[in-house]
Every structure is written in C-alpha cells, then in structure tokens.
Amino acid sequence: MQTTVRNCIPLLMMLLLLQLGCAQDKNSKSTGMAHGQNNMLKQLTDKNLGDFKWLNEPGSFEIKEGTLKVVAEKETDFFNNPEDQKKTATAPILYKEVKGDFVAKALVRPDFSSLWNAVALMVHIDNDHWIKFAFENSDATGRSIVSVVTKEISDDANGAILKDQDQIWLKLVRKNHNYSMLWSKDGNDFKMARLSTLPNADSVKIGIEAQSPVGEAATHEIVYFEITKTTVKDLRKGE
Helix, strand or coil: CHHHHHHHHHHHHHHHHHHHHHHHHHHHHHHCHHHHHHCHHHHCCCCCCCCCEEECCCCCEEEECCEEEEEECCCECEEECCCCCCEEECCCEEEEEEECCEEEEEEEECCCCCCCCEEEEEEEEECCEEEEEEEEEECCCEEEEEEEEEECEECCEEEEECCCCCCEEEEEEEECCEEEEEEECCCCCCEEEEEEECCCCCEEEEEEEEEECCCCCEEEEEEEEEEECCCCCCCCCCC
C-alpha cells in the first residue's frame, strides 16, 4: 500500500504543475503577454516613435517595456456636440497613417478618476470625420464600452457595462469604408459593439486616444497595441 502511494505522488505533482501552467497561460492572455510579440509599443521609446506621430502631443508621456503611459490634461476630448455645435479636438492621439484595410487592437487601462475619462482606439480622417471606440467612465453607465461616430456631427452610443473591469481589449476593423468595433475581456473572445462607415479615404490615421474632458489631468495606460494590415472576411466577428 505504501509503495502504491509513493508511486502516485509524482503523478499528482505532474498534474498540479500542468494545472498551474494552464492558469498562467490563461492569465497571460488576459494581460496581453500571450500577444507580446506583436506589441508595436515595444518598438517605440520616448525619443523614437518610429512611424508613429502625435496629434495634439501630450505634455507628458512615457513608453517603457511595451507600455505607454500618457497624461491627458484637463479639457481634452474629441466631440462635435450635436446640441450646441461646439467642436472639441484637443485630446492626444498616438497614430500611424495606414492605407487600405486593417485590424487594430489594444489593451487599455484608463484612469477613471473623473467623468468621461477614457482611452480609445481612434480612426481619424479629419476633425469632422472620425470614429472613437472607447473604454470610458460614462455618465449614464459608469465603466463601459462607448462609441462615437462623427460625420461632421458626433453621435454618442453607450454599450456594454463593465463595472468590474480595470482593463479591456478593444478592436477596430477597417474593410473598405466600413468599420466594426469589438471588445473583449481576455483578448480572444471579441464581441461586436458597433458597425458603421466613414467617407472613402485612401489612408487614415489609426491610433490611441486618451482624454479627460471635465476632470483634472489623468494618467492612462496602454499596455498593448498592434495594427495588422489584413482584410477580414467577417466584420461582425472581426476576423
């Protein structure tokens, strides 16, 4: 009997190690580690942005070990208000010019200290034609998915409520002049939030927008960002 028990111990230890390995792999996917080889932020530094540029360069930002920390000053936002026609285009965007179809994906950790604080994936043609797909502290729903499509005037659409999330994956897909917006908790299972269009454009700016419309300065984190030049088969699935 004692011999049988001793023989079982190595097997039990092996099973335990396998379970720990699976748990670590699952956690790595949720934090972006499993996708780290495609993280374009790892190729950038504060002094060398490569093919990326700032629209409304922030007063302070840091890129270290594949993570971007950006300070969005107070009264920074993108919104062409349908109520009073006021146009605001002050939030910083780290962007790259891209021609044709693509899939952009990011893992964002917004500073939710004030109302409407957000980090967004953003497609920008000009200040009257753009899409903002955000993880935002909404006035109506708190931490949630929010999308804004602007064709001269902005709309404003609240999506899934994610009150227990500190971070979320965002995906923005272009196929011709069509754009789909999807989100995920783990970076694998994406759900579509919205499908819309913008005017035809050979190239667009695609990047990360950080904002603090009504509160004090906010420090937002983007821990993963990639742009893949590809044409998806299914906009609703984003793949």
